[in-house]
Amino acid sequence: MEGQGKTQMIPRVKLGTQGLEVSKLxxxxxxxxxxYNSPVSDEVGISIIKDAFNKGITFFDTSDVYGPRTNxxxxxxxxxxxxxxKIQLxxxxxIVKLDxxxxxxxGRPxxxxxxxEESLKRLGVDYIDLYYQHRIDKTVPIEETVGELKKLVEEGKVRYIGLSEASSDTIRRAHAVHPITAVQMEWSLWTREIEEEIVPLCRELGIGIVPYSPLGRGFFGGRGVTESVPTNSFLVSHPRFTGENLEKNKTLYVRLENLAMKHHCAPSQLALAWILHQGDDVVPIPGTTKIKNLDDNIGSLKVKLTKxxxxxxxxxxxxxxxxxxRTSSQFEKAGWKYANTPPKDINSSA
Known part of the structure; x- marks a missing residue:
């Protein structure tokens, strides 16, 4: 199979203390x-995933709501x-997308x-390495949701459990039911709320931290500054990428750009290196549809930073x-509905 025998260019780290080992990026x-852009063809998407693997990335992140389901x-x-x-999936x-x-x-059991069950079929696998609750259902006790996840672990369908965008209280309660291996949160140079409570708690409990949008939804890669935001991107309505907000935020990019010259790297690499240096238990998951950006992201591992x-x-x-x-206005306007008033076809939305 492709990828076998390739030299691993990316360090391996323990994600949490339950035994899961992943690529550092x-x-x-x-x-x-x-x-963020128009969807790529299956051929292009598959080639990017394979290229990432051949360059040492073994930790891949998806969700049933992406697409939805097509991802x-x-x-x-x-x-x-x-x-x-050799893959950590x-x-x-x-999250259910409603028409x-x-x-x-x-979060009902x-x-x-x-x-x-549906994700296993779509992915064509016998088990999921890390299964996250994407958002927390406030109408269902976290103990009930994690209790069902625990059963899936016992059945071998899931190996490790994760939470995404959870509060410190929820994380602690969930961890008491079954060890949580990773918490996925938005974390970047311009989104740092988790540093006060969530990061210390995860380290207390031995939980790995997986930052999503580690480049500020592409901002520190130049999106909205050196390149325009595509008209079909949800970022056209994102508060940080619109109007006066964007103009003010551009000054932050220019500062980082100037500092990146000192480190002989791109601004995106410096921003990603900053996240990578936050600890061995921190594994960011930047995404891209371009091989050049993928290579730049991998190159950030070579940027060494002092305290x-x-x-x-x-x-x-x-x-x-x-x-x-940090939250897109379209989500703020729509609000979240909860499972106490589910649509009739809820199970078909898996």
Whole structure:
């Protein structure tokens, strides 16, 4: 199979203390089926995933809501051309995309199981390495949701459990039912809320941290600054990428760009290196549809930073200077619906 015998260029790290080992840099697959750009063809998507693997990335992240569902199908096709035993596959459940009526969160035990079964089929695998609850259902006690996830672990369908965008109280309660291996949160130079409570708690409990959007949804790669935001991207309505907010935020990019010259790297590489240096238990999952960007992301592993460097980088992009909410306005307007009022076809939305 392709990829076998290739030299691993990326260090391996323990994600959490439960035994999961992954590449220090992961790959977020969401963008392959749209959201930030137009979807790529299956052929292109598969080739990017295979290229990432051949360059040492073994940790791949998807979700049933991406597409919806088409992202898992694409990842499943790529997996057929790679050695499954060398891949750490993460997917998620819990967000249901409703026609014209926004999004719903569902953490009911029966839904957890239905989603897992459907994801296994779409991915074409016998087990999921890391299964996340994508968002927390406030109408269902976390103990019930994780209790069902625990059963899936015992049955061998899931190896490790994760949570995404969870509060510290939820993480602690969930961990008491079954060890949580990883928590996925938005974390980048301009989104740093998790540093006060979530990061210390994860380290107390031995939980790995998986930052999504580690490049600020592409901002520190130049999106909205050196390149325009595509008209079909959800970023056209994102508070940080629109109007005066974007103009003010551009000054942060220029500062980082100037500092990157000192380190002989691209601004995106410096931003990603900053995240990579936050700890061995931190594994970011940047996504891209371009091989050049993939190579740049991998190249960030070669950027070595001292404690003083990290402080300097933090100081050029101060959180209090970032203009605009981190949450897309379309989500804020739609709001979240919960599983206490599910649509009739809820199980078919897995």
């Amino acid at each position: 992961g790959y977020g697959c969401m963008g392959l089926t749209g959201v 898992e199908i694409l990842v499943g096709k790529a997996l057929k051309e790679l050695p499954r035993e 993460a997917t998620k459940f819990g 014209q009526t926004g999004l719903m969160i569902n 029966e839904y957890v199981r239905a989603c897992c 003083e460097d990290l402080e300097e980088i933090s100081n050029v992009v101060r959180e209090e200077e970032v203009t605009g909410s």
